[in-house]
């Protein structure tokens with residue numbers, strides 16, 4: 254694809270500004286001020302970037318005006334940067350694939366020498382850094398954050414240049430230059446509350462409201478200027494933080510699906526989009542496997558009471574899913590999700606300690622080893638819990654040594670968590686229906702937990718049964734509306 258003419262033409266931009274809605278004057282304006290976020294899959298190559306750029310332009314034309322557009326790194330760039338770090342530790346430094354991806358995109362659009370020079374400078378800096386890693390044989394969490402930051406720093410420059418080229422005034426900003434300041438927990442930093450005021454001031458006083466700020470998702474700075482990341486998938490959090498700081502009308506997360514679906518559409522082809530969910534439901538869905546949105550990303554929007562809309566960049570006229578304060582859904586079940594290949598750990602007290610001492614020792618030990626538990630069920634003398642792949646416990650793991658004197662530990666592999674986001678006031682109906690389906694399909698439930706957050710019910714089953722279980726549940730709750738026979742109260746008959 255060659256887009257032909259290049260260079261930001263100021264007349265084109267002026268003409269576009271004039272055509273822009275909400276441009277001052279006496280008319281009544283009904284524009285929506287929004288933040289738009291585009292993930293790596295929407296920015297995978299020149300063709301996708303072009304699609305997003307044209308989409309932004311056409312959205313502006315209909316009054317959907319982005320104060321900021323948050324971009325993730327192109328395609329699988331973050332993973333490729335992490336791999337490049339591992340290779341450097343093994344003595345190999347090679348950024349050829351990243352050079353090719355970014356420079357090919359620049360050439361396809363004919364974005365000009367200064368954009369090419371900016372990207373070359375970043376790639377050279379990256380290469381120097383990898384040579385340092387190779388030499389020092391060290392890649393600390395702080396260095397890893399700097400390493401992966403190059404992905405977003407390159408993608409925003411390309412996106413801003415392409416927007417300017419098609420007549421949408423845009424400027425690229427590394428997030429710290431607009432006030433995104435974080436804690437120094439490298440790899441999983443938190444946005445500092447003081448960022449809100451800083452971001453608000455930047456947008457009110459420093460950024461021309463007629464210019465779209467193209468901002469790096471996922472990355473920030475500590476107060477002392479070290480680059481940090483907000484955890485994988487953290488660009489959603491950048492978007493909600495900016496939306497909340499600037500009190501925008503809506504936070505839009507653009508994907509390749511018609512919103513949050515009743516189930517992962519890659520697993521269940523008949524999955525349907527959900528029109529509305531609450532923040533709480535969306536957070537639980539994300540936490541329990543539907544990787545549509547980063548779970549922590551909901552917080553700023555929830556606190557500022559700003560709706561988040563998940564939209565499809567390939568079907569922009571579809572309203573998508575609105576995530577808002579309250580549950581507004583008649584369905585018994587809002588969505589079904591699963592987390593696969595997890596461990597189920599049974600910890601049974603050898604009765605050396607009373608119930609209180611036993612539970613506190615178990616939880617303290619998990620905390621000590623930084624093992625994060627997803628689902629838990631307990632009795633006075635035993636605790637069953639699940640751990641995901643990232644934090645699995647193996648034979649001889651220090652956790653087993655630490656708990657060995659008070660408990661027997663049984664680790665079961667190959668399990669899956671199926672989570673139903675439901676109207677918890679109707680949990681008996683949900684449970685009756687689920688067990689009817691599972692009995693018909695011969696699916697054994699190994700553990701069950703009803704979340705205290707009041708919107709989810711989780712079932713632990715063998716991973717080999719998960720697809721059949723999910724298909725049957727989806728069919729029942731979303732396709733056939735299967736009948737449940739509730740017990741009647743007619744004992745005297």
Ligand SMILES: Nc1ncnc2c1ncn2[C@@H]1O[C@H](COP(=O)(O)OP(=O)(O)O)[C@@H](O)[C@H]1O
Pocket residue numbers: 291292293294295507508509510512513514515516517518519542543544545588
């Ligand atoms: N419940 C769900 N609703 C919508 N999409 C889902 C769901 N579960 C999994 N997905 C998958 O998530 C994908 C979008 O997430 P992702 O690829 O991480 O987006 P991006 O890189 O654009 O941020 C969709 O293409 C879809 O296949």
Ligand SMILES: N[C@@H](CC(=O)OP(=O)(O)O)C(=O)O
Pocket residue numbers: 291292293294325326331332404470471484485486487488489
């Ligand atoms: N690029 C980062 C941040 C991010 O949010 O990406 P995406 O929006 O593609 O999930 C990552 O891969 O984790």
